[in-house]
Amino acid sequence: MAEQQATPGGGAKTKKFMFVNRKAPYGTIYALESLEVVLIAATFDQDVSLVFIDDGVYELTRGQQTKDIGIKNFSPSYRALEGYDVEKLYVDRHSLEQRGLGEKDLLVPVKVLDTEAMAELMEQQDVVLSF
Amino acid sequence: MLHIVNKSPFQSSALESCLRLAKDGSALLLIEDGVYAATAASATEARIRQACARLKVYALRPDMDARGVAAKVAEGVTLIDYAGFVDLAAEHPTSQSWL
Numbered sequence: 001m002a003e004q005q006a007t008p009g010g011g012a013k014t015k016k017f018m019f020v021n022r023k024a025p026y027g028t029i030y031a032l033e034s035l036e037v038v039l040i041a042a043t044f045d046q047d048v049s050l051v052f053i054d055d056g057v058y059e060l061t062r063g064q065q066t067k068d069i070g071i072k073n074f075s076p077s078y079r080a081l082e083g084y085d086v087e088k089l090y091v092d093r094h095s096l097e098q099r100g101l102g103e104k105d106l107l108v109p110v111k112v113l114d115t116e117a118m119a120e121l122m123e124q125q126d127v128v129l130s131f
Numbered sequence: 132m133l134h135i136v137n138k139s140p141f142q143s144s145a146l147e148s149c150l151r152l153a154k155d156g157s158a159l160l161l162i163e164d165g166v167y168a169a170t171a172a173s174a175t176e177a178r179i180r181q182a183c184a185r186l187k188v189y190a191l192r193p194d195m196d197a198r199g200v201a202a203k204v205a206e207g208v209t210l211i212d213y214a215g216f217v218d219l220a221a222e223h224p225t226s227q228s229w230l
Contacts, residue, residue, distance in 0.1 A: 054141060
């Protein structure tokens with residue numbers, strides 16, 4: 001019923017959206033802003049993928065406790081993404097290893113990709129948004 | 132002199148410039164995203180270990196807690212709280228923030 005509604009340009013086709021996250025969570029506002037735009041995109045029933053490269057992998061570290069820096073801990077929101085049908089989370093293996101991290105240090109299930117697979121995934125997207 | 136680094140070592144050359152120019156016996160305080168440099172098993176751990184041999188190296192615990200890395204602090208790095216930060220600033224006549 002609503003499938004033709006609110007689609008400027010008349011295109012009701014689902015697009016592949018990729019959000020590229022490359023910043024650590026609290027030093028800048030990028031990580032939080034990305035998360036908010038991801039939730040908006042998910043509301044419009046798009047095919048959403050999140051990738052975490054470079055310092056972006058730090059967004060997903062387990063055990064974040066922000067009480068003493070006076071900033072809201074938004075890391076639990078990554079766990080809630082599943083409820084919005086955002087289930088494609090990819091992490092760059094090179095970035096993880098460079099930071100001494102492994103999958104066990106992350107707070108959500110992700111797919112860890114080698115450089116070639118990550119490059120290929122980026123190539124397949126209709127829209128890429130960088131944070 | 133007190134040197135303060137608040138940028139991730141993977142995103143900025145702030146830490147490298149600081150280590151190049153800090154004289155032996157100075158203090159280095161890592162805050163905000165700068166604390167990632169002091170995490171064990173990371174590519175920067177060796178740099179911090181070298182630094183510990185000639186500088187007093189501190190990291191701000193609230194920033195490590197926020198980022199989930201307090202349990203991974205590299206050997207030789209002293210964790211301090213905000214009161215400790217104030218003490219360091221008071222002890223050193225000058226400080227340089229590597230923004």
